[in-house]
Amino acid sequence: MPEICRFFGVVITMYADDHYPPHFHARHGDFRAMIDIATGEIIEGSMPKKSLKLIQAWVEIHKTELMENWKEGQNENPNFSSIEPLR
Secondary structure (H helix, E strand, O other): OOEEEEEOOEEEEOOOOOOOOOEEEEEEOOEEEEEEOOOOOEEEEOOOHHHHHHHHHHHHHHHHHHHHHHHHHOOOOOOOOOOOOOO
């Protein structure tokens, strides 16, 4: 699962040929969550509120890039792009 971004201890990854809805995976310490790209909400798993707020702010800034990566991930040999971290 390629890492596409890392900020403030949060690691963002995507799977190739993953299921709908478009989403990414986030982990922070022992917490794991699948996050919907369109809404920034948790689909599955859990995340501390502070971490989730940071992730949601990052999603709003990079939603277009996330969707481009999602679409790329549906290809046979995806080449995911790194996305700038939250600063």
